[in-house]
Amino acid sequence: MASSRRKFLKEATALAGILGIGPLWNRAWSRHRMPALPNANGNAAMVSTWNHGMLANDAGFAALENGGTALDMIEAGARLVEADAEGLSVGIGGLPDRDGHVTLDACIMDHTKNAGSVCFVQGIMHPISLARKVMEETPHVMLAGAGAEQYARELGMEESNLLTEKASLAWEKWKATANYKPVINIENHDTIGLLALDHNGHLAGGCTTSGVAYKMHGRVGDSPIIGAGLYVDGEVGGATATGLGEAVMRTVGSFLVVELMRQGASPQEACYEAVQRIIQSMPTDDLQVGYLALGRDGRCGGHAIHGGFNYAYHHSESFESSVHSKLIDASHGT
Numbered sequence: 001m002a003s004s005r006r007k008f009l010k011e012a013t014a015l016a017g018i019l020g021i022g023p024l025w026n027r028a029w030s031r032h033r034m035p036a037l038p039n040a041n042g043n044a045a046m047v048s049t050w051n052h053g054m055l056a057n058d059a060g061f062a063a064l065e066n067g068g069t070a071l072d073m074i075e076a077g078a079r080l081v082e083a084d085a086e087g088l089s090v091g092i093g094g095l096p097d098r099d100g101h102v103t104l105d106a107c108i109m110d111h112t113k114n115a116g117s118v119c120f121v122q123g124i125m126h127p128i129s130l131a132r133k134v135m136e137e138t139p140h141v142m143l144a145g146a147g148a149e150q151y152a153r154e155l156g157m158e159e160s161n162l163l164t165e166k167a168s169l170a171w172e173k174w175k176a177t178a179n180y181k182p183v184i185n186i187e188n189h190d191t192i193g194l195l196a197l198d199h200n201g202h203l204a205g206g207c208t209t210s211g212v213a214y215k216m217h218g219r220v221g222d223s224p225i226i227g228a229g230l231y232v233d234g235e236v237g238g239a240t241a242t243g244l245g246e247a248v249m250r251t252v253g254s255f256l257v258v259e260l261m262r263q264g265a266s267p268q269e270a271c272y273e274a275v276q277r278i279i280q281s282m283p284t285d286d287l288q289v290g291y292l293a294l295g296r297d298g299r300c301g302g303h304a305i306h307g308g309f310n311y312a313y314h315h316s317e318s319f320e321s322s323v324h325s326k327l328i329d330a331s332h333g334t
């Protein structure tokens, strides 16, 4: 048994050499393994995608200062962006599907692999809080559509017509050509993915979105899919995705990022590798995906297929809580 395993490893290594690719365990970054319990200093950190990540991080740190946990940081940051009616990609104000319905996806996960998720939800102001309730109060991980809405109503959660005038006008304009092409471009990319580390060294993550604009009715993206749009492993780190969900789901991107980190990659290197996995798998001229990762030690990194992806980083050691997060452009660099 042991000798056949040795034979397999020898052959695999030789094959990798012939193909010019280093097997995973030989990659340069495997020499820089992350320490097992790196957050001994108690520093907190939070990273969130795109410009709105700045305010989300502020809300997260405010929750932390009020005695909250990493999960509270995530929920507070996500709720702030969900409530912004001006944003066209999250919560109220999100662009509708091609039939004019705003349908929301969200999920949340903690350091112990507890996870909650809702998808294809309509008329609920805060899907992130509903996802948290699914995680904390039900025996399930995911509720969809009418069932998720029914549960929100049972909980007395805030309901609203999520289709704003601004989004409705944009939809009317789109209907003139009704060019259904699920491409993520600059106007259509603001899903928020958030990752937080609290003073106890506990990690959590969340993701919330109205998904791709003018999608088919019933389409669900990566954002509520544990392992695709979000993954957290309390011993390693967390990752989240933004961009065209179909590409993220096909490559189980966030799980991949975390697994690469487990093998020693830095958050930055892991995001870079997960982006390469997409580039190697499908044509990417017309699609954008960005990954964001946070290690157990508070280090973060991000990378995207194309330029223009940025994220906000807030670390308790480097920033006063009253100061906005630092905005980082992740588009170039590995």
Ligand code: SD4
Residues within 6 Å of the ligand: 089, 184, 188, 189, 190, 191, 209, 210, 211, 212, 220, 221, 222, 223, 241, 242, 243, 244, 245, 246
């Ligand atoms: C989706 N991943 O529904 C989402 C959309 C997104 O930035 O992230 N936009 O596919």
